[in-house]
Amino acid sequence: MKQLTDLQALINKAVDKLNFPKHPAELYDPISYILSLGGKRLRPALLLMACDLFGGDVESAVEPALAIEVFHNFTLMHDDIMDNAPLRRGQVTVHQKWNSNVAILSGDAMMVESNKLMMKVPDAILRRVMDVFNETATGVCEGQQIDMNFEHLDNVSIEEYINMIRLKTAVLLGGTLKIGAIIGGATPADAQLLYDFGVNLGIAFQLQDDILDVYGDPDKFGKQVGGDIISNKKTYLLIKALELAKDTQAVELNQWINAPQFDTQEKVAAVTDIYNQLQIRNYSEEAMQTYADKAFNALDHVNLPDERIQYLRLFADSLLVREY
Template sequence: MYSFNEILEIVNENIGEIKFDHKPESLYEPISYILSLGGKRVRPALVLMAYNLYAGNLEKAIPTALGIETFHNFTLLHDDLMDNADIRRGKPTVHIKWDDNTAVLSGDAMLIEAYKLIGKTDAKYFSRIFDLFSDTTTEIVCGQQFDMEFEKRMDVTVDEYIEMIRLKTAVLLACALKCGAIIADASEQDADNLYEFGINIGLGFQLKDDLLDVYGDSKTFGKRIGGDILCDKKTYLLISALRDNSAKEELAAWIGKEEFDEEEKIKAVTAIYDKLGLKQQSEQLIKEYYLKAVACLDKVEVDKQVKAELYKLAEDLTLRTT
């Protein structure tokens, strides 16, 4: 069995070998740039970790893993443009380093490159992998659309938010795990349980990401703290605060306001969250999803010791502090 760190080394080595020799260089240089920024590489690692539960030679699963990671970075490239974010993993985002049009076109090319990598999946599994990946990409786009629509609404419910992050974030983690299981000839039941495991760690991971956007350390988080607050992003924290009538009145003074002192807004909204105890409330919900994820992994019919790295990863992703 490979450790998570060993799998990460394999993933990073293979990503480093991806070359784009097409013209014009100006279209492909931003793709190489965003892939070079690193990141957690969780999604390709999950493909290989799920595969490694049943088989030892990881080569068969690597093209699928690289396709999923390339697609994930494509979504980040376009998300940063849509959110007008200036920092990604501590570096300038593509639309800042180049321009908006480059971010759009390079993102489009990146999506195509992701599908070309998925196309290298072993023919025996290609149909199932292609269908799962395509369904997942559609769900992610739907999640992004919901996220945009929520920006214009003040009545978004927690249930709607959870469904949005399931689509936008969790399904790709789940897809990665199920792809690895499929390529390793796992049982359908195991593949489905790994998928649900991915859904729950994905929900916990995104909730934690939203929490760290307010309460994290910018040096380790890789993004500016308070970014969600500045753009009135409907996160679990903001949606929950808006359910309180007094807090809703206070927030109304900030939401939609075009001219304001950024640090003052971040401080004021964070104070509202503190007063309502939303940090603790969010942490409790994250823990619930972590426990659901563990329960799903328990059902996977592989020796618990073999699953040890996945148990540890679930804890690291959902209960992390950075």
């Protein structure tokens, strides 16, 4: 089995070799730019890992793995426009460096490029792979739209939130693993189990992200703690708090949500205190563990030797053990 770091290095090398036309520069330069910003390359590395798990040729899976990386960065480019984000991985976002129209069109070209790369799988599995890829891409778009819809809704249920993060975040992880498994020669049943593992792992990871936003150490988490509270982002924690809060707690929570002006530190402290009173962290961690257990249960049923399963289990453990 190849190590994750080796697979990430393989992807980095392949990304560096991607060649886009020189003209028109405004269309292709932004693609090279966003791909040059780096990142952990976990999703394409996972595709290679899944292929390797089933004894497939990792080198033959590099182009579809690149397709996943290009697609993922396409979604980031368009997300940054919708969020009006000034920075991506510490660098100026594409729409700020060029303009929104350029970023939209370059993102569209990335979606085309990702399809071209994905279609380089052998003809015998092309239909299966493209079905998974297209279903995954549609799900990501649906999840982003649902997330934007949440901004204008007063009431969002836990079930609706879980479905949103499943689509926006988790299906890409599941789809990536399933495509890698198909390329590696997995049976349809095993490929589906790996998909289920990835989706549930992705949900657990996002729930952990919600928890870390409130309770994480900013130096270790790498983001501003309390950012979700400041922006009234409908996370698992806020939705659960709105569900459980009664009387004065409910009044205070809604006052902070609806306050047009506020001191950010005061708001974060006050809302966090309400979360603590309602034991929201415990509820969130229980939900996260539920989806982690579902992920590991799916993995346990994959028809592979224990030592190969353990490799993926260790990866999942490392993903879900982040310091608070």
